[in-house]
Amino acid sequence: MNLDLSGKRALVTGASQGLGAACARQLAEQGAEVILLARNADKLAAVTAELATRHGQKHSFLVADASQPTELAQRVSQHLAASGGAQVWVNNTGGPAPGSANSAAAEAYAAAFNQHVISSQHLLQVLLPGMRSAGYGRIVNVLSTSVKQPIANLGVSNSIRAAMANWSKTLAGELGADGITVNNVLPGLTATERLSGLITHLADGAEKTEEQVKQSMLASIPLQRFAEPEEFANAVGFLASPAASFINGINLPVDGGSTGSL
Template identity: 40%
Template sequence: MKIGLGGKRALVLGASKGLGFGIAKGLADEGATVAIASRGLEAASAVAKTIGAKAFACDTGKLDQIEALHAAVTKELGGVDVLVLNSGGPPPGGAQGVSSEQWRKSFEAMFVGLVRLADLVLPAMIERKWGRIISVISSGVIEPIPNLAISNAIRPALVGWGKSLASEVARHGITVNAVAPGRIATDRLLQLDKANAEKQGKSVAEIEAAAKARIPAGRYGTVEDYAAVAVFLASEAASYVTGSILRADGGQIASH
């Protein structure tokens, strides 16, 4: 299979750990020149060193930081061929009683900033007639996840935007896709399991066991399980895949 990522330049957001870092490492392993960003520069710099990447500070909820990131990465790498849109997950909770301030804050970090960055990199991708935009989303866009209403509500906006964009830029050799994680073992998942344990008066081990029982593969996914799908979408081999949601969920999502 032709991966063809040697010489490509990738920017991965939310990548000092978890899914973002896994994707950054997967792309670097395939020969891409990688830049990673997260709010904390110290953590990003420490992990960037381990994969030969450049690290930048950027909060996806702050448009001035998104614009500064674009300028800095363009200067450092010369451009971006593969853009991975990722941010931190919102706080857990139900659909009722979320403050307007929280809705706005989450929407800015999980949608507005990401789309702005894509708009900044797209003109050069169009000129080069090659590009990959990959969004980290959630199984909640297909089946809403209990106690994660903000995620269930906001992520579908990124999917709708991506699907619209895919049809606009396909003729320029640019693909736009999303990867839906089921339950991938990261700090975020542990945090959610802890929150559910507290809410339900159970132990974290009980919550984990019940969750794994609902996953046909019988286990949580690894970051590598998830990253492999994103690396495929970034590859030359995936040039005819666009406007799609691929799932890395061990069969968890019950619908087609």
Template identity: 40%
Template sequence: MKLGLEHRKALVLGASKGLGAAIAISLANEGAQVIGASRSVDMIAALNGRLEPEATGRITGLPLDLTDKASRDALLQQVLAQGGVDILINNTGGPAPGEARSTGSEAWAGGFDAMVLSLIEITGALLPKMVERQWGRIVTLTSSGVESPIPRLAISNGLRAAVLGWSKTLAAEVAADGITANIIITGRIHTDRVDQLDAAAAQRQDTTIEAIRKASLATIPAGRYGKPEELADVVTFLASDRAGYVTGAKIRVDGGMIRSV
């Protein structure tokens, strides 16, 4: 299937590792010219060594700290000076674990700035060029916590739900301009973040990481954690010409873990 990503330019947030890195690689393998943004720019440049030999896309890095507005503004200045992008992949890290009843307002405010306001700012700044070209793709990654809240991840559950509502509203506003906006709901995809959460759960429950993983796998009909590449390929399809009539959607990549309809 031809995805039509040759000559498209993409910006992937959080591209140095994990899901962001896998998405940047998948897009470049399909011919897109990818800007990867992260605090670890050197790691982004190294991703080119993981591309398929016949890949025509390339990955370049720009520095970005989503918690720092000056850093966000600097990134946007550079990207807009290059003509903007056709594809935006909104991917943020997750906040520290914490219970809703004991998490203070300062932690909520910091999480909102890094996980919600940053995406709204970056998307809003890049939208005019997409509107001008009458083509654009916005894909935002969230957690399974937006449908089935995860214990001790109060900030993540709450703020990612806010992002879900924002994306759905945006999708209706820009659909007539040839722009789609979709949400990916990630399940247990095997990344460093999942390893950290498993380790924290093992310590909290005074058990082994292996025991935590066994219990986690028992909740997933597929019987395993997902591969970052599996999620990345779904994102790449949504970023393509082929997905022009898919917008305002939330798409699960979770191995069947979320039990609600």
């Protein structure tokens, strides 16, 4: 099975911690030259410094904010003009704040649409020429199992993930002929800072201890534990690789079996 990404460049957005950082590490292990993007320069520098360089790759990072789509696209475009196009894009960013769908401000939906869908569209148009000229493109969107089964108390997130999933599925139909695949990986409960924040929020709202919230989450997972970020990144690394050449337009849950639908 060919998982080799040497000679390929990968952009990983939302890469300063959590799932994005784990994906950057995995792609570097597979030989890709990785460009990491997020807002926190210190964290980006620390993750970049740890990446594998066995294939002689020169990794780099880029400070940009996905809530400013035009500026984000300009910065990526300038960076790629210097380094060359990227053939792999792990499309990840921070999740919307938790809360019910009915109580969320309309502006929260607009902000999430801007940060997720509009920014993705801007970046897509920056990246497509390089993927097309290479005849190799792997777009892997980090979404959520809420694409298959909405999650209580994540109203804005549930809505925006569905929009991203349909954007992605439509692109999969349009770009396959150029050798570009578009797939979604759906994290279940994975041990990152995002999950810690969610547990705290749920405990405060329900007047429970964080341990009680954690135990009720674990009870919903057949494997009875949270995923490690590396387990999620393994799926992303596979979809980014030549081995996944005929996999296009899918939603792949990495959730320990917790989602209640196929």
